[in-house]
Amino acid sequence: xxxxxxxxxxxxxxxxxxxxxxxxxxxxxxxxxxxxxxxxxxxxxxxxxxxxxxxxxxxxxxxxxxxxxxxxxxxxxxxxxxxxxxxxxxxxxxxxxxxxxxxxxxxxxxxxxxxxxxxxxxxxxxxxxxxxxxxxxxxxxxxxxxxxxxxxxxxxxxxxxxxxxxxxxxxxxxxxxxxxxxxxxxxxxxxxxxxxxxxxxxxxxxxxxxxxx
Numbered sequence: 001x002x003x004x005x006x007x008x009x010x011x012x013x014x015x016x017x018x019x020x021x022x023x024x025x026x027x028x029x030x031x032x033x034x035x036x037x038x039x040x041x042x043x044x045x046x047x048x049x050x051x052x053x054x055x056x057x058x059x060x061x062x063x064x065x066x067x068x069x070x071x072x073x074x075x076x077x078x079x080x081x082x083x084x085x086x087x088x089x090x091x092x093x094x095x096x097x098x099x100x101x102x103x104x105x106x107x108x109x110x111x112x113x114x115x116x117x118x119x120x121x122x123x124x125x126x127x128x129x130x131x132x133x134x135x136x137x138x139x140x141x142x143x144x145x146x147x148x149x150x151x152x153x154x155x156x157x158x159x160x161x162x163x164x165x166x167x168x169x170x171x172x173x174x175x176x177x178x179x180x181x182x183x184x185x186x187x188x189x190x191x192x193x194x195x196x197x198x199x200x201x202x203x204x205x206x207x208x209x210x211x212x213x
Contacts (some may be wrong), residue, residue: 008167008168009164009168009170010137011167012135012160012164012167013135013137013160013164014121014136014165015068016098016136016156016159016160016163017131017134017136017156017160018064018067018068019061019064019095019098019099019102020062020098020099020102020130021060021064021127022057022060022063022104023057023060023061023062023099023102023106023108024105024106024123024127025056025057025060025100025108026057026060026106026110027054027110027123028100028123029056029111030110031110031123039175055101055105057099057103062100089180090162090166090176090180091163091166091167093180094159094162094163094166094180094183095159095163096172097155097159097183097184097187098155098156098159098160098187100187100191101155101156101159101183101186101187101190102155103189103191103194104187104189104190104191104192104194104195105154105155105190105194106194107191107194107195107197107198108190108193108194108197108198109122109123109126110198111194111197111198111199111200111201112197112201130154130156133147133150133151133154133157134151134154134156134157134160135151135157135160135161136160139170139173140157140161140173141173153186155183155186155187155190158173158179158182158183158186159183161179162176162179162180162183163174166180
């Protein structure tokens, strides 16, 4: 595992995943509009789908911050916040990259749900699988080979690993600099793929008249 501070290791993972989940919750909001037949009206308003997802994500982040105060208090008691002071700048950068990458991934998944009628099940499957293979509960180095390689495609795998290395002194998978570079590349990739795929799929669905379009 590379750390003797498993409790801090686990708390940090939980807090981090709460923010990722807050961004992903925007998908379920849009899926709700699809099920109730309100998606078309929603997309015809002055706000773009990108602005809707961004707004819901920011609201989720604000709510998560408030509900995470007990975890912050626990971290202060355990001295995690004190360890954070020395690496606060890098930690903030990692957090922002992680949220941006998760936002792009959420946008990509929502675009795919426009052509998959069982979109809720797909999102739930990814959401339930991601924390298990993304290093939330234990290091991904303990995963079997195929699952470990799959975990590499998730941006939060690298985000939480870097944060843990900075704040708890755990051993990173590769190295902090290397993982920061990987996280940056994945952030750009998912943001670009998310926007492009959604625009393509939206045009396709409007033309075919499927899923409320």
